Amino acid sequence: MSRGDTAQEATQELIIELNEISQLVNKIPDIIYLLDQAGEISWVSDAVKELGYEPEGIVGRNILEVICPLDKEKAAYRINERRTGKRSTRNLELRFLRKNAAVQAELECVLECPSFIVSAQGIYSSGELEVKTFHGTLGSARDITQYKKRYKEIERKQKLLNSSKKLNSFSGRVLSDSEMEKRELSQNMHDELGSLSVGLNTALQLIEQAIKERNYNEAHYSIQRAKTFLKEALKNCKKIVYNLNPYKLEIVGLHSVLNNFFIDIAETTGIRIKFKHNLKGRRPHYKAAICLYRIAQEAVSNAILHGVAKNINVRLCIISNLLCFFLVDDGRGFVVKKVLDEDGSLKMGIKGMTERVAFLGGDFTITSSPGRGTEIALYVSDWE
Numbered sequence: 001m002s003r004g005d006t007a008q009e010a011t012q013e014l015i016i017e018l019n020e021i022s023q024l025v026n027k028i029p030d031i032i033y034l035l036d037q038a039g040e041i042s043w044v045s046d047a048v049k050e051l052g053y054e055p056e057g058i059v060g061r062n063i064l065e066v067i068c069p070l071d072k073e074k075a076a077y078r079i080n081e082r083r084t085g086k087r088s089t090r091n092l093e094l095r096f097l098r099k100n101a102a103v104q105a106e107l108e109c110v111l112e113c114p115s116f117i118v119s120a121q122g123i124y125s126s127g128e129l130e131v132k133t134f135h136g137t138l139g140s141a142r143d144i145t146q147y148k149k150r151y152k153e154i155e156r157k158q159k160l161l162n163s164s165k166k167l168n169s170f171s172g173r174v175l176s177d178s179e180m181e182k183r184e185l186s187q188n189m190h191d192e193l194g195s196l197s198v199g200l201n202t203a204l205q206l207i208e209q210a211i212k213e214r215n216y217n218e219a220h221y222s223i224q225r226a227k228t229f230l231k232e233a234l235k236n237c238k239k240i241v242y243n244l245n246p247y248k249l250e251i252v253g254l255h256s257v258l259n260n261f262f263i264d265i266a267e268t269t270g271i272r273i274k275f276k277h278n279l280k281g282r283r284p285h286y287k288a289a290i291c292l293y294r295i296a297q298e299a300v301s302n303a304i305l306h307g308v309a310k311n312i313n314v315r316l317c318i319i320s321n322l323l324c325f326f327l328v329d330d331g332r333g334f335v336v337k338k339v340l341d342e343d344g345s346l347k348m349g350i351k352g353m354t355e356r357v358a359f360l361g362g363d364f365t366i367t368s369s370p371g372r373g374t375e376i377a378l379y380v381s382d383w384e
Contacts, residue, residue: 035137039063039079042136049113050143052099068095068113079137089120089139096141114145174220254289255279255316258296262314265300271309273300277316286322288383291356292325298349299327299376306346307331307374327329327376
């Protein structure tokens with residue numbers, strides 16, 4: 001008797017046994033199936049009707065014909081493994097095709113095919129010299145489609161919850177930043193106006209004294225000095241207010257406002273700042289623009305105050321439809337993890353930048369090490 005005849009007999013015997021207990025098996029919600037040596041379906045329980053098939057109508061078809069095209073390679077690999085007697089299959093996730101499913105593209109297949117957890121065991125008999133002969137496969141498939149939907153819904157709600165927590169954290173940070181900015185504005189305006197008051201008072205006293213002495217040339221000179229002093233003080237006050245809310249963002253655009261900011265910083269500190277930009281004529285919406293402006297302020301401030309940088313290179317551009325901002329300085333650098341584990345203004349600055357980018361749904365990275373400067377990169381998809 002040939003090996004093929006032996007396998008066929010073994011399969012037929014198992015089919016008879018399955019038929020004898022079919023009433024019990026058909027009460028099981030899982031699909032119970034029997035495959036022959038070639039992977040063709042020899043017997044299947046009534047649970048297969050959930051896929052639109054009649055048991056007698058699917059017998060004789062290869063199991064791969066009813067598996068989603070995306071999973072055929074994985075299924076074929078496992079079937080071939082059982083032929084060599086290597087191992088059984090446990091908890092393998094496969095997507096099955098419904099009867100007459102219109103699978104026109106891989107995406108449709110992923111959306112339409114229900115998911116199953118498959119477990120299977122090869123059927124073998126021992127021949128001469130204890131060589132195992134493969135006769136077929138007995139397996140079960142449990143529909144987990146609804147479970148996966150519920151799991152994805154739980155995941156979605158968890159992400160929303162995490163997003164809400166991040167948003168609350170960001171909102172708290174914004175409120176904290178707002179209070180800090182108010183205090184800074186108050187202090188700066190107090191200092192500037194105090195200086196203005198002292199300067200003007202001194203100038204008026206000199207003017208009064210010169211007029212009393214009928215020294216009109218000196219009085220005229222003191223008036224000119226007072227006008228110059230007043231103009232410079234008002235210019236500084238306007239700069240303080242402008243840095244808090246750069247109204248020109250909506251007029252000339254982010255790149256122009258950043259360029260002016262970098263020029264002012266360079267003139268004030270002597271730091272060399274090289275700024276390159278190419279937005280291809282496109283303009284970020286105000287939310288993205290103001291966030292990036294604040295991040296640029298914080299990054300440059302950190303580079304100067306903490307990094308003691310002498311050169312800063314900044315690039316604003318579009319890559320694969322992402323708005324990208326890069327900043328590299330030659331400062332003294334730092335250990336990022338150590339700074340983030342400690343309390344301090346640098347940590348708060350980095351956290352603020354991270355939260356602003358998260359608020360835009362973007363990605364933010366900072367790379368630094370002692371003696372090697374600092375690199376900042378951020379990518380934003382929702383910016384127009």
